[in-house]
Amino acid sequence: MFASILYIELFKIFRRPRTYIAFGAIALIVLLVQFALRVNGTEFIHFFTDSQADTFEIPEQQILNGYFVCVAILHLILIHVPLLVALIAGDMIAGEAQTGTLRMLAAQPTSRTTLLLAKFSASTVYVILLLLWMALFALFGSLLLFGQEDLVVFRETDLHIISQHDVLWRFIGAFIYAALALTMIASMALFLSVYAENALGPIVATVCIVIVFTIIQQLKVPVFEQTINPWSFTTHMLGWKGFFYVEKNAEGVTIDGSIENPMALLKSGIILVGYTLFFVSLSVIGYRKKDILC
Amino acid sequence: MLRAIFASLLLLTGFTSVQAAIDPTTLLAGVKKKYDLVNNYSAVAQLKTNVLFIKAPVSLVTIYYRKPDQLKIKNQKGVSFVPKGTVNINLNNVLGLQNFEAIDAGSASIDGINCQIVKVFPINDAEEITRATLYIDPERLVVLRSLISTRENGTYEIQMRYGAYTNWGLPDKVVVEFNTRDFKLPKGTTLDYDNGSTKNNSPKGPQKGKVEILYKSYLINKGVTDAQLQ
Numbered sequence: 092m093f094a095s096i097l098y099i100e101l102f103k104i105f106r107r108p109r110t111y112i113a114f115g116a117i118a119l120i121v122l123l124v125q126f127a128l129r130v131n132g133t134e135f136i137h138f139f140t141d142s143q144a145d146t147f148e149i150p151e152q153q154i155l156n157g158y159f160v161c162v163a164i165l166h167l168i169l170i171h172v173p174l175l176v177a178l179i180a181g182d183m184i185a186g187e188a189q190t191g192t193l194r195m196l197a198a199q200p201t202s203r204t205t206l207l208l209a210k211f212s213a214s215t216v217y218v219i220l221l222l223l224w225m226a227l228f229a230l231f232g233s234l235l236l237f238g239q240e241d242l243v244v245f246r247e248t249d250l251h252i253i254s255q256h257d258v259l260w261r262f263i264g265a266f267i268y269a270a271l272a273l274t275m276i277a278s279m280a281l282f283l284s285v286y287a288e289n290a291l292g293p294i295v296a297t298v299c300i301v302i303v304f305t306i307i308q309q310l311k312v313p314v315f316e317q318t319i320n321p322w323s324f325t326t327h328m329l330g331w332k333g334f335f336y337v338e339k340n341a342e343g344v345t346i347d348g349s350i351e352n353p354m355a356l357l358k359s360g361i362i363l364v365g366y367t368l369f370f371v372s373l374s375v376i377g378y379r380k381k382d383i384l385c
Numbered sequence: 386m387l388r389a390i391f392a393s394l395l396l397l398t399g400f401t402s403v404q405a406a407i408d409p410t411t412l413l414a415g416v417k418k419k420y421d422l423v424n425n426y427s428a429v430a431q432l433k434t435n436v437l438f439i440k441a442p443v444s445l446v447t448i449y450y451r452k453p454d455q456l457k458i459k460n461q462k463g464v465s466f467v468p469k470g471t472v473n474i475n476l477n478n479v480l481g482l483q484n485f486e487a488i489d490a491g492s493a494s495i496d497g498i499n500c501q502i503v504k505v506f507p508i509n510d511a512e513e514i515t516r517a518t519l520y521i522d523p524e525r526l527v528v529l530r531s532l533i534s535t536r537e538n539g540t541y542e543i544q545m546r547y548g549a550y551t552n553w554g555l556p557d558k559v560v561v562e563f564n565t566r567d568f569k570l571p572k573g574t575t576l577d578y579d580n581g582s583t584k585n586n587s588p589k590g591p592q593k594g595k596v597e598i599l600y601k602s603y604l605i606n607k608g609v610t611d612a613q614l615q
Contacts, residue, residue: 139570145538146565146594147466154464166576241442241464246577247570252441252464309573320579329578336580343435343595345442355580 100213113175157234158242180280181293214277272328278370327359409487436594470541
């Protein structure tokens with residue numbers, strides 16, 4: 092029964108034209124970034140390496156490779172993808188209420204819990220497909236256009252160079268982690284959707300929550316850094332980048348297969364799963380008690 | 386009696402060292418003669434970067450040199466940040482000076498080898514090098530350590546170890562130490578993931594960086610093209 096409801100929900104998602112707006116937008120953004128870096132990639136790298144240009148020979152052409160471009164694209168896109176996820180997940184229950192099909196949906200010979208879990212699963216499938224689409228364009232497209240080389244990752248206070256043979260598994264890890272983070276956003280949008288009668292409300296609310304917490308995180312004010320940020324989902328959503336932070340040995344040489352502070356990454360993953368379970372549980376409780384007759 | 390013996394010993398030691406010390410200009414000429422045997426070379430080497438704010442794998446590089454002072458390090462495999470001062474591993478930058486003052490600055494032992502210290506001061510203000518201190522093995526006529534101050538790129542300390550190519554004056558291993566500047570990007574530009582490691586390890590103030598070049602093979606005097614030096 093669950094599988095058939097899931098199938099119906101997926102059918103509903105992919106029947107709507109707006110679903111494809113997200114796929115189109117991602118393809119367009121990726122192509123635009125690739126084009127921009129193809130034309131002005133050197134300037135982009137100068138921005139990061141300017142302070143070291145007097146000391147080092149900067150191998151711009153080698154830095155500007157497919158892996159580097161993909162990380163740059165993910166950096167630019169992943170912060171905005173929650174909006175695209177909210178568009179679908181926020182509509183899941185509130186959209187049914189708005190169109191008047193919620194009662195008909197609940198009349199199906201299955202529990203409300205199963206129904207809600209099927210809707211959540213459909214949102215998760217959408218998230219995964221969106222990320223696979225992104226991977227197709229951002230990773231494989233960039234490799235095709237810019238070729239393979241070692242990956243250089245710039246942070247505020249240091250830079251990491253990762254051998255090309257040690258990179259691919261990190262992208263797989265990063266995409267899986269991004270799926271985890273976006274699923275958490277989907278669960279939050281679904282939760283808000285349960286308590287709304289209009290689809291626009293939960294979508295806007297989800298986006299606003301993400302924006303507020305992102306700003307709090309970026310303010311880097313001690314009062315927030317010590318209280319909110321350690322538990323803010325936006326802090327842990329950036330965990331995908333953790334796959335590109337490597338350890339080095341005493342001689343300064345990067346250790347293949349290493350991740351800098353993997354326990355922090357694990358903790359972030361657990362916090363995101365915790366949030367997801369929390370919102371899904373609240374959604375189930377809310378939906379089971381929801382008065383669908385009025 | 387003891388005083389007399391001690392004084393004689395001191396005098397004798399002093400006399401011996403004066404006898405052993407070769408005139409710095411003659412010594413430099415001897416070293417240059419050896420380095421002049423090499424008109425050009427291409428060498429395959431491993432390059433290790435040890436800078437506080439860089440985490441980099443060992444990269445494979447090709448080093449191209451052509452007389453008098455053209456040197457290019459190119460990545461064969463991998464990305465590496467090569468310090469600009471590594472051009473000074475080619476000692477012709479110092480030995481090729483036409484107008485300079487050379488001063489004997491005593492002796493020192495490096496890895497058990499007694500070296501004569503020579504300080505070189507270019508007289509021409511336009512030279513890129515402002516001064517150099519060379520630790521020269523007077524027997525093999527090779528430079529084991531050099532401290533080179535440049536006008537544009539700060540001071541570099543270069544240590545060289547010799548093996549199979551000693552007769553050409555070419556080292557097997559070179560370690561270049563140099564000053565680095567802080568690496569800092571504006572806050573919020575990279576949206577870093579806070580895994581708790583950056584707060585403890587962030588570099589503060591000027592640091593020393595090190596690059597180690599391990600030569601695997603040399604192709605000497607077989608020609609180096611302009612394209613290879615680009």
